[in-house]
Amino acid sequence: MKNNDLGPLIREAFSAPEPEMKQSFLKNLKPREVSTPEVVLQQFAYIRIPVWLFAGFIMLIVVTASLFRFENVENFMTVCMPFAAAISVLETRRSARFGMSELEMATRFSLRTVVLARMTALGILAAVELLVCAPAIAASFGRSLLITGSRILIPYLLTMVSGLAVERSPLGRRTGYLSLVIAAAVSVLVFLVDNLDSRTLLLYLNMLKHWGVALVFVLLSLTVFEQWKTIHHVEALA
Amino acid sequence: MKLSVDRITKQYKNKIAVDRISFSLTEGVTGLLGANGAGKTTLMRMMAGILDPTGGEIFADGIPVQSENYRALLGYLPQDFGYYPEFTAREFVRYIAALKGLDKKHAKEKTEELLELVGLSDVAGKKIRTFSGGMKQRVGIAQALVNDPKILILDEPTAGLDPKERVRFRNLIAEVGNDTIVLFSTHIVSDVEHIAGNLLMMKEGQLIYQGAWDEQRGDLEQFYMEEFE
Numbered sequence: 001m002k003n004n005d006l007g008p009l010i011r012e013a014f015s016a017p018e019p020e021m022k023q024s025f026l027k028n029l030k031p032r033e034v035s036t037p038e039v040v041l042q043q044f045a046y047i048r049i050p051v052w053l054f055a056g057f058i059m060l061i062v063v064t065a066s067l068f069r070f071e072n073v074e075n076f077m078t079v080c081m082p083f084a085a086a087i088s089v090l091e092t093r094r095s096a097r098f099g100m101s102e103l104e105m106a107t108r109f110s111l112r113t114v115v116l117a118r119m120t121a122l123g124i125l126a127a128v129e130l131l132v133c134a135p136a137i138a139a140s141f142g143r144s145l146l147i148t149g150s151r152i153l154i155p156y157l158l159t160m161v162s163g164l165a166v167e168r169s170p171l172g173r174r175t176g177y178l179s180l181v182i183a184a185a186v187s188v189l190v191f192l193v194d195n196l197d198s199r200t201l202l203l204y205l206n207m208l209k210h211w212g213v214a215l216v217f218v219l220l221s222l223t224v225f226e227q228w229k230t231i232h233h234v235e236a237l238a
Numbered sequence: 239m240k241l242s243v244d245r246i247t248k249q250y251k252n253k254i255a256v257d258r259i260s261f262s263l264t265e266g267v268t269g270l271l272g273a274n275g276a277g278k279t280t281l282m283r284m285m286a287g288i289l290d291p292t293g294g295e296i297f298a299d300g301i302p303v304q305s306e307n308y309r310a311l312l313g314y315l316p317q318d319f320g321y322y323p324e325f326t327a328r329e330f331v332r333y334i335a336a337l338k339g340l341d342k343k344h345a346k347e348k349t350e351e352l353l354e355l356v357g358l359s360d361v362a363g364k365k366i367r368t369f370s371g372g373m374k375q376r377v378g379i380a381q382a383l384v385n386d387p388k389i390l391i392l393d394e395p396t397a398g399l400d401p402k403e404r405v406r407f408r409n410l411i412a413e414v415g416n417d418t419i420v421l422f423s424t425h426i427v428s429d430v431e432h433i434a435g436n437l438l439m440m441k442e443g444q445l446i447y448q449g450a451w452d453e454q455r456g457d458l459e460q461f462y463m464e465e466f467e
Binding site for chain 1: 309
């Protein structure tokens, strides 16, 4: 008998036994540690395609338009940012809207952790948008990065603050899409400031020059506060 | 493992939904019977850690219900559950697996195994929104088992299942109950009679019976009808 023929015969004669108590063994394994960055990365995978498309669309338009020096690109960006904020706000109510809260609450991480991770993922996405678009606009038109950054961030943060507060209210929970209405209102306001007359725009830009960073800081603090309130109440409101 | 429920109470304004209930469970299947509004769902939600009790405590081998370690042991199927509209059955179970801390490889394997077990492997890639009620319920059962739970809480799991699916479900739960604490609520006495070695019966927020059914008390269905009608 050749050596090659021996292998299958040996395997047949000494086949591995069926595992005994496999389920009990698996149940007694200690659950693996999961870090916070891992939970955030996990939520990145579940951000919906339209959210990615919207962010990608804004970045593509702004970068391309900046390269070709289209004057209205900054106005376009400021008008779009409230909708990017509204999408983030709507994500905080997504579990409740689709009846997933109870299931998510009973997993290893609390619903608070899931929503926090989701908001962090969307916050990172918004930060990337800002970091790509603001320098592109500022460099193309020779404007101050701080003023351009403030112009983009203020409508975004304004929508975040009011959207988060409104979505927690009974009316917001009943209607479900109120933050989109707020985004539209902020968008119209920004559009009017940009286009109504040159004096209003100059006044606004002058205000941003002196107080833009401070205003962003105040709105950012308010956004963090509203996010904390939303996360704190997310399980009670589910 | 021992799951202890100690004088658990839930009060909503002037209504007591669950009134100082105490019991303990070990591995095996326990049926929770009671009419609508008896407090079954409230009790189960507190045992799943998603509703804070007004009073009392719940522990699994000393691990409190509010802790991450408790949730790591838990599988839960709520009475009504939704799903993100873009999810297929496979994506849904994998999503819950990810939230339960399973690594990708294990989640993938376990998802396929469970979808096979509940008879959905051939439609695993289809959107849940196209499923019938019974199929959705089977996806729910699969997600509850994805982390090999030591405690499995199922709220009305047989609702929406046709008779064939119900028998299949009973067999599955009986098998899981060999090394898991399984608590499932139902209105259907025959579900309990077939697989539950232990019984909890609730009425108006209180336990009116607990333990194995005592045959000397007669027919369980008869007892149930007398108590709840």
